[in-house]
Amino acid sequence: xxxxxxxxxxxxxxxxxxxxxxxxxxxxxxxxxxxxxxxxxxxxxxxxxxxxxxxxxxxxxxxxxxxxxxxxxxxxxxxxxxxxxxxxxxxxxxxxxxxxxxxxxxxxxxxxxxxxxxxxxxxxxxxxxxxxxxxxxxxxxxxxxxxxxxxxxxxxxxxxxxxxxxxxxxxxxxxxxxxxxxxxxxxxxxxxxxxxxxxxxxxxxxxxxxxxxxxxxxxxxxx
Amino acid sequence: xxxxxxxxxxxxxxxxxxxxxxxxxxxxxxxxxxxxxxxxxxxxxxxxxxxxxxxxxxxxxxxxxxxxxxxxxxxxxxxxxxxxxxxxxxxxxxxxxxxxxxxxxxxxxxxxxxxxxxxxxxxxxxxxxxxxxxxxxxxxxxxxxxxxxxxxxxxxxxxxxxxxxxxxxxxxxxxxxxxxxxxxxxxxxxxxxxxxxxxxxxxxxxxxxxxxxxxxxxxxxxxxxxxxxxxxxxxxxxxxxxxxxxxxxxxxxxxxxxxxxxxxxxxxxxxxxxxxxxxxxxxxxxxxxxxxxxxxxxxxxxxxxxxxxxxxxxxxxxxxxxxxxxxxxxxxxxxxxxxxxx
Numbered sequence: 001x002x003x004x005x006x007x008x009x010x011x012x013x014x015x016x017x018x019x020x021x022x023x024x025x026x027x028x029x030x031x032x033x034x035x036x037x038x039x040x041x042x043x044x045x046x047x048x049x050x051x052x053x054x055x056x057x058x059x060x061x062x063x064x065x066x067x068x069x070x071x072x073x074x075x076x077x078x079x080x081x082x083x084x085x086x087x088x089x090x091x092x093x094x095x096x097x098x099x100x101x102x103x104x105x106x107x108x109x110x111x112x113x114x115x116x117x118x119x120x121x122x123x124x125x126x127x128x129x130x131x132x133x134x135x136x137x138x139x140x141x142x143x144x145x146x147x148x149x150x151x152x153x154x155x156x157x158x159x160x161x162x163x164x165x166x167x168x169x170x171x172x173x174x175x176x177x178x179x180x181x182x183x184x185x186x187x188x189x190x191x192x193x194x195x196x197x198x199x200x201x202x203x204x205x206x207x208x209x210x211x212x213x214x215x216x217x218x219x220x221x222x223x
Numbered sequence: 224x225x226x227x228x229x230x231x232x233x234x235x236x237x238x239x240x241x242x243x244x245x246x247x248x249x250x251x252x253x254x255x256x257x258x259x260x261x262x263x264x265x266x267x268x269x270x271x272x273x274x275x276x277x278x279x280x281x282x283x284x285x286x287x288x289x290x291x292x293x294x295x296x297x298x299x300x301x302x303x304x305x306x307x308x309x310x311x312x313x314x315x316x317x318x319x320x321x322x323x324x325x326x327x328x329x330x331x332x333x334x335x336x337x338x339x340x341x342x343x344x345x346x347x348x349x350x351x352x353x354x355x356x357x358x359x360x361x362x363x364x365x366x367x368x369x370x371x372x373x374x375x376x377x378x379x380x381x382x383x384x385x386x387x388x389x390x391x392x393x394x395x396x397x398x399x400x401x402x403x404x405x406x407x408x409x410x411x412x413x414x415x416x417x418x419x420x421x422x423x424x425x426x427x428x429x430x431x432x433x434x435x436x437x438x439x440x441x442x443x444x445x446x447x448x449x450x451x452x453x454x455x456x457x458x459x460x461x462x463x464x465x466x467x468x469x470x471x472x473x474x475x476x477x478x479x480x481x482x483x484x485x486x487x488x489x490x491x492x493x494x495x496x497x498x499x500x501x502x503x504x505x506x507x508x509x510x511x512x513x514x515x516x517x518x519x520x521x522x523x524x525x526x527x528x529x530x531x532x533x534x535x536x537x538x539x540x541x542x543x544x545x546x547x548x549x550x551x552x553x554x555x556x557x558x559x560x561x562x563x564x565x
Contacts, residue, residue, distance in 0.1 A: 045381045134348045178239050188560040190345035195562045208228045
């Protein structure tokens with residue numbers, strides 16, 4: 001049954017996932033192209049010095065990309081199904097509704113990891129060939145909260161999308177916005193390093209929130 | 224199961240409320256810390272002098288309550304307002320009985336700020352060692368950087384991203400021969416070409432012994448700095464002031480503030496009471512007669528006047544600056560550049 005749910009989710013999201021993968025890897029590639037161009041035009045000394053003295057990390061444009069991808073993934077995965085009211089059919093499958101929704105969320109999280117990890121791998125692969133450990137780690141560690149924000153945006157959007165009433169959707173949306181803000185509080189590179197375990201736990205805590213919306217959905221709550 | 228999830232939900236809501244509600248209250252209903260007048264110690268009158276701004280009017284006074292005109296105020300703070308005095312043709316021949324010129328004042332004046340956020344921020348761990356005796360007026364940034372490892376110092380050529388073994392060995396051997404024990408505990412320098420001269424770095428080794436390390440004519444220079452009995456240094460700040468009479472400031476584990484003189488390498492304790500550079504901001508405005516040290520924390524602004532000759536405490540003045548802001552959960556602070564629950 002879980003295989004069938006994963007298949008259903010794949011059918012729904014495959015084109016968006018491919019587009020997101022292209023955007024994710026494309027942005028990371030573009031950032032690396034900028035680094036490469038700066039290296040050839042201004043020399044490695046310039047790159048190293050601006051990183052050391054001015055906190056430049058060259059990948060700032062990537063900041064909100066994972067969050068937008070995560071948000072979009074949840075919308076593509078859940079909103080059409082909810083609007084067509086076919087979500088009810090999923091809940092009538094011969095497994096527990098919470099397991100069905102859990103499988104849908106698991107699919108989404110794994111898909112996002114498949115979208116994000118090649119981008120991180122591309123950046124790591126290039127940067128470690130031209131920069132010393134301290135500098136490429138400086139860049140990669142700075143981007144990790146942004147990718148976590150992508151997962152958080154996905155889980156929170158799924159929670160808000162599944163909520164059956166507009167009144168609570170707005171309340172949940174405001175809560176989700178404030179929670180997402182936590183991932184973008186500091187512009188200082190590597191400022192989240194010591195907070196990454198807590199941030200990972202916080203992100204994981206967003207996953208079960210969808211079950212509150214699911215319960216309200218099954219209870220027939222309406223505006 | 225659902226009960227646990229609802230507990231998670233309400234815990235997240237409580238976290239957001241503890242974070243955002245105090246912020247909203249502070250933003251809309253509190254006025255911040257009360258302002259304090261601009262204050263400097265005047266060696267001419269032997270008192271703190273204050274410049275205040277109320278109702279769009281400036282008032283000039285000292286702590287005894289004496290009022291001054293703007294011109295008189297310039298004259299009691301000649302080291303600060305020497306440009307104005309020179310422009311007005313009022314620059315005195317002697318100050319505090321000492322014959323001085325505007326050029327001498329220019330050379331001896333310095334401002335130095337020590338901020339908690341500069342101490343507590345992510346560090347990359349790569350540093351640049353400038354040539355201190357290039358023979359040229361302008362400093363030039365090197366084409367390599369160095370890192371401190373558990374066993375030595377390692378120079379990395381930026382063009383090739385490879386370790387310069389010869390230079391690394393020369394510096395490591397020199398430092399080891401002077402008694403430096405790796406790994407280094409702390410390092411402080413100011414690697415920029417926008418300054419008059421370079422003094423390299425001051426470092427604490429694994430035993431908290433203090434060293435001065437720099438590069439002169441391409442060769443390593445390392446000197447162990449003898450510390451007074453019982454003093455354990457913790458925080459280092461290289462000075463590189465125009466007067467070249469000091470090498471560094473050192474704060475010890477008890478909060479004592481010390482000066483490393485140049486070229487003698489004497490380590491002299493100042494009369495400042497204990498300070499915490501992780502919590503308090505220091506601003507030192509020094510001249511050839513006295514230093515005014517401002518120590519600012521969340522509830523007060525403290526002014527200390529030190530003698531520039533022996534760093535003894537001349538006078539102090541404390542303004543209470545209580546804040547009516549309420550404290551909630553926060554993730555960031557002006558005292559550091561890290562994100563965490565606080």
